[in-house]
Amino acid sequence: SNPNLQSRGALVVLEGLDRSGKSSQCSEIVSYLQSIGLATELWRFPDRDTAVGKMISAYLSNESNLDDHTIHLLFSANRWEKRDKRSLMEEKLKAGTTLIVDRYSYSGVAFSSAKGLDFNWCKVPETGLLAPDIVLYLDITPEKAAERGGYGGERYERLDFQRKVREKYQDLQDASWKIVDACLPMEEVQKKLREHVLELIKACQNGKPFSHLWL
Ligand code: FDM
Ligand code: MG
Numbered sequence: 001s002n003p004n005l006q007s008r009g010a011l012v013v014l015e016g017l018d019r020s021g022k023s024s025q026c027s028e029i030v031s032y033l034q035s036i037g038l039a040t041e042l043w044r045f046p047d048r049d050t051a052v053g054k055m056i057s058a059y060l061s062n063e064s065n066l067d068d069h070t071i072h073l074l075f076s077a078n079r080w081e082k083r084d085k086r087s088l089m090e091e092k093l094k095a096g097t098t099l100i101v102d103r104y105s106y107s108g109v110a111f112s113s114a115k116g117l118d119f120n121w122c123k124v125p126e127t128g129l130l131a132p133d134i135v136l137y138l139d140i141t142p143e144k145a146a147e148r149g150g151y152g153g154e155r156y157e158r159l160d161f162q163r164k165v166r167e168k169y170q171d172l173q174d175a176s177w178k179i180v181d182a183c184l185p186m187e188e189v190q191k192k193l194r195e196h197v198l199e200l201i202k203a204c205q206n207g208k209p210f211s212h213l214w215l
Pocket of ligand 1 (some may be wrong): 045046060075076103104105107108109111112155156164
């Protein structure tokens with residue numbers, strides 16, 4: 001049989017600035033898909049529970065300092081380590097589970113290049129990871145995002161820096177991206193995301209082939 005025509009789950013990535021509503025919308029989509037009987041899991045990067053994730057977490061909370069290149073590679077390693085022994089991500093998808101992923105390689109490139117690291121250098125360690133079937137970008141200006149109760153105390157949660165990140169996100173957009181206005185009422189954002197995801201899940205059930213970064 002043609003392996004390209006195997007039914008599988010969808011790899012859905014949500015991206016956006018801090019306070020764009022990503023995490024809430026991720027949980028919402030997961031509950032919705034599960035409620036209509038679709039096998040779905042919520043993933044997020046960084047995954048702070050792994051050994052590498054703990055180093056990332058210490059860095060983000062300013063408990064440790066690392067060279068910009070070093071932390072960039074740790075974020076990337078945190079995605080690669082999900083392939084320990086076997087590709088957990090691909091296995092889940094092949095088993096028919098849809099993965100809703102809160103941040104992925106695009107955050108990796110956008111945040112590190114916003115610090116001044118070379119954009120193409122930032123992309124290299126992500127090469128060969130599974131490409132998402134869709135990137136749902138929750139678009140918001142950093143000013144509007146800041147109005148939503150402000151940022152927490154983590155590194156990167158500053159208006160001037162978020163402005164740079166938004167520009168880098170714009171340079172990363174490709175055909176797999178859907179831009180959703182994050183300032184619409186929450187129910188409308190929710191509705192748009194659900195529509196995109198349901199259409200995609202159908203395509204994946206019909207054997208949409210996998211692809212890898214960078215498309
Ligand atoms: N971040 C996230 C990066 O700098 N690189 C990455 O590869 C990823 C996945 O980590 F400021 C940044 C983005 C954000 C911070 O993310 C922590 P959460 O979603 O706020 O936990
Ligand atoms: Mg954050």
